[in-house]
Amino acid sequence: MTLELLLPRLMFEFDVTCLADVGANDGRTTAGLRKGGYSGEIVSFEPDPAAFSVLASRAATDLLWRTHQTAIGRERNEKSLILSAGPTLGSFLPPDENAIRHWNFVSEPLNSITVPVQRLDSILPELVDLSVLDRIFLKMDIQGWDLEAFAGATGLLEKIVIIQTNLSLKTIYDGQPTYREQLDVFEAAGFEPAGFFPWPIMDHNWALIDVRTVFVRQGLRSNSKGTDVKSLA
Numbered sequence: 001m002t003l004e005l006l007l008p009r010l011m012f013e014f015d016v017t018c019l020a021d022v023g024a025n026d027g028r029t030t031a032g033l034r035k036g037g038y039s040g041e042i043v044s045f046e047p048d049p050a051a052f053s054v055l056a057s058r059a060a061t062d063l064l065w066r067t068h069q070t071a072i073g074r075e076r077n078e079k080s081l082i083l084s085a086g087p088t089l090g091s092f093l094p095p096d097e098n099a100i101r102h103w104n105f106v107s108e109p110l111n112s113i114t115v116p117v118q119r120l121d122s123i124l125p126e127l128v129d130l131s132v133l134d135r136i137f138l139k140m141d142i143q144g145w146d147l148e149a150f151a152g153a154t155g156l157l158e159k160i161v162i163i164q165t166n167l168s169l170k171t172i173y174d175g176q177p178t179y180r181e182q183l184d185v186f187e188a189a190g191f192e193p194a195g196f197f198p199w200p201i202m203d204h205n206w207a208l209i210d211v212r213t214v215f216v217r218q219g220l221r222s223n224s225k226g227t228d229v230k231s232l233a
Helices: 003-013 028-035 049-059 097-102 120-127 130-134 146-151 154-159 179-188
Strands: 018-022 041-045 065-068 077-084 109-118 136-140 160-168 191-198 210-217
Touching: 003 028, 003 160, 003 191, 003 210, 018 028, 018 120, 018 130, 028 041, 041 049, 041 120, 049 065, 065 120, 109 120, 120 130, 120 154, 130 154, 136 146, 146 160, 146 179, 154 160, 160 179, 160 191, 179 191
Parallel strands: 018 041, 018 136, 041 065, 136 160
Antiparallel strands: 077 109, 160 210, 191 210
8 A cells, every 4th residue: 555545544544633734845745635535624834935835825725724834843943944955855954964975865955044933732722723633643744853843742642643754764864863763752652653655765775765654543443443455455
């Protein structure tokens, strides 16, 4: 099963009421979830002005899709966002020098901008009715910063039923956590993996670099009793 097929299935199985889209970029992947059948609230956060402009335009005709030009992190403040040639690779962390030398999808920083940072558990309840936050899908794609954003969601932890994040098996950004550290944090918070989806970019020896990963809350019962291998094919 592909990620594009798994996510709508899980969102249905676990009655997701709100998609918290952190690091939404231009909203393309979130629009795909809408097309996949999700009809509930979406709240997207993107600090990069260029990406946010496209995101806001994409969501403009969707009454249940809100967009906010801010980053999400551990504490409310302002930080310097490092922009690079890759339109989806803006990060609060500088790119690793070895990654720049070896992988053409990582480039030297172009410039940086100062952006606001909010805690998710502070801003999200201000934007939607509390009843909408009953079952949250936390989708994160923020270039080595995912654990910082997750630390800003602790007040909503009991409401989160699905998490999507990236596990970097190779160092892409200076100071980013290892994939083992990420796994430990999410498992300690009560989540277990539901799917691993490698990016189609590999190291020179075919080793994986980055894996999109989906977690579900441990012990949570879905709408169905389970599934067999054939139905996942």
